[in-house]
Amino acid sequence: QQQVKQSPQSLIVQKGGISIINCAYENTAFDYFPWYQQFPGKGPALLIAIRPDVSEKKEGRFTISFNKSAKQFSLHIMDSQPGDSATYFCAGTSGSARQLTFGSGTQLTVLP
Amino acid sequence: EAQVTQNPRYLITVTGKKLTVTCSQNMNHEYMSWYRQDPGLGLRQIYYSMNVEATDKGDVPEGYKVSRKEKRNFPLILESPSPNQTSLYFCASSLSSGLGYTFGSGTRLTVV
Numbered sequence: 247q248q249q250v251k252q253s254p255q256s257l258i259v260q261k262g263g264i265s266i267i268n269c270a271y272e273n274t275a276f277d278y279f280p281w282y283q284q285f286p287g288k289g290p291a292l293l294i295a296i297r298p299d300v301s302e303k304k305e306g307r308f309t310i311s312f313n314k315s316a317k318q319f320s321l322h323i324m325d326s327q328p329g330d331s332a333t334y335f336c337a338g339t340s341g342s343a344r345q346l347t348f349g350s351g352t353q354l355t356v357l358p
Numbered sequence: 359e360a361q362v363t364q365n366p367r368y369l370i371t372v373t374g375k376k377l378t379v380t381c382s383q384n385m386n387h388e389y390m391s392w393y394r395q396d397p398g399l400g401l402r403q404i405y406y407s408m409n410v411e412a413t414d415k416g417d418v419p420e421g422y423k424v425s426r427k428e429k430r431n432f433p434l435i436l437e438s439p440s441p442n443q444t445s446l447y448f449c450a451s452s453l454s455s456g457l458g459y460t461f462g463s464g465t466r467l468t469v470v
Contacts, residue, residue: 255398278457289362289448289461290401335400343408344389344456345416348400 249273252336252349259356265323267352269336272317276338276347281310281321284333284351293334294321326356360385364449364462371439371469379434379465381449389452390432391416391459392424394445401448407432408454439469 251270259265271279278297282290296303296310296319303310307326312319323330336349362383371377383390391406393416403416405424413424421443423435432451436443446466450459 250400252400280458282461287463289450289463291461292458295457339456343406343414344452344454345403345406346391346401346450346456346459347417348393348402350398350400 249347250336250338250349252352254352255350256353257355259326259354261326261328261356261358263326263356265321265326265330265354265356267321267334267336267354268318269320269349270316270318271338273338273340273347274317275340278339279310279312279319280337280339280346281308282335282337282348284335290335323354326354328356328358330354331356360460362449362451362460362462364447364465367463367465369465369467371467373440373469374438377436377439377467379447379449379467381432381434381462382430383451383460384430385451385460386429387451387460388429388454389456389459390426391450392422392432392434393448393450394418395448395464396445404434439467441469443467444469
């Protein structure tokens with residue numbers, strides 16, 4: 247059972263465009279929703295995160311939109327740059343062990 | 359530099375030959391986890407540890423063992439590797455808040 251469903255699997259955007267990645271979750275025990283960015287040959291790195299009592303969080307060009315009633319959240323990358331080309335994972339965190347459950351990932355390519 | 363160090367980065371082994379992948383963190387983090395990354399499946403948790411001598415199974419623990427004898431180290435042991443354990447493995451650590459995991463650079467394991 248995939249507890250976090252992520253789409254699209256791959257995304258190609260022109261430089262300066264908006265990249266949008268969507269996630270839906272099933273586990274209502276999730277209480278923290280991070281996004282991780284992974285470059286080839288590297289481990290994932292925390293990009294931005296949101297708590298479910300907030301509908302939107304913005305950090306620079308990156309924005310998370312969160313819809314608790316629909317159990318959906320999304321990552322928007324404004325003014326996308328070639329350097330943003332990476333794989334992005336949404337995730338949910340739950341429990342006292344703070345376990346991360348990841349989506350399947352989105353490979354973003356930003357064309358120059 | 360704060361980091362999670364995994365060794366080796368690459369490993370090719372034969373079916374049934376016991377191996378250990380080491381993981382060490384220098385941030386005094388309480389929580390440590392092992393994940394495997396497979397195409398289309400995202401990252402799936404193998405084992406996690408909330409502190410020394412406290413380990414528990416994640417989503418895909420079969421065929422793996424871990425130990426946490428010291429706070430900084432969390433080795434992953436494959437006692438009898440099989441080809442279906444060919445994967446990219448990541449170790450991660452976090453403070454007990456779990457608000458941001460730091461990942462190692464990964465170990466690419468091939469079992470033939």
